[in-house]
Amino acid sequence: MISVEIPGRGALELTHLVLDVNGTIAEDGHIRPGVKERLARLRRQLEVVMVTADTHGRQASIDAELDLQATRLEHGKPEAPQKAAIVNKIGASAAVAIGNGANDAEMLRAAAVGVCVLESEGTAVQALQSADAVCRSINEALDLLLHPRRLVATLRQ
DSSP: OOOEEETTTEEEEEEEEEETTTTTEETTEEEEEEHHHHHHHHTSSEHHHHHHHHOSSSSHHHHHTTTTEEEOOOSOOOOOHHHHHHHHHHHGGGEEEEEEEGHHHHHHHHEEEEEOOOOOTOOOOOHHHSSSSEEEEEHHHHHHHHHHHHHHHHOOO
């Protein structure tokens, strides 16, 4: 668990990290450099949940590389409500979510802390508007959690 007190916002007791895969932790179906190591450290404190539509058909390889099992979204159904439902099911008040796409906006809004990343795939305006914080990369976003005082500096009111 990551416990942090944010002035003007209150105490956060984070137990889950919900990650969009493609465009966020992966580019063109391959894990971005630095992500695997950071997730290994964060898994000591948080349960990591990956959510994906498996856009590039490489999720099995990503799962094996990270030693995690992603939750796959149902094809043919809107993705945004499915992602938000996952956050709500695990307990939104104890979840941090990270994403970049329009289909991540509801998930970012639902989580106690939503972080939008600006990676090479781009960032949807809906995701940007739904986030509590914006980072230039997934590694910077994960570092916010590895160094929670950074969350305080960013989110305090």
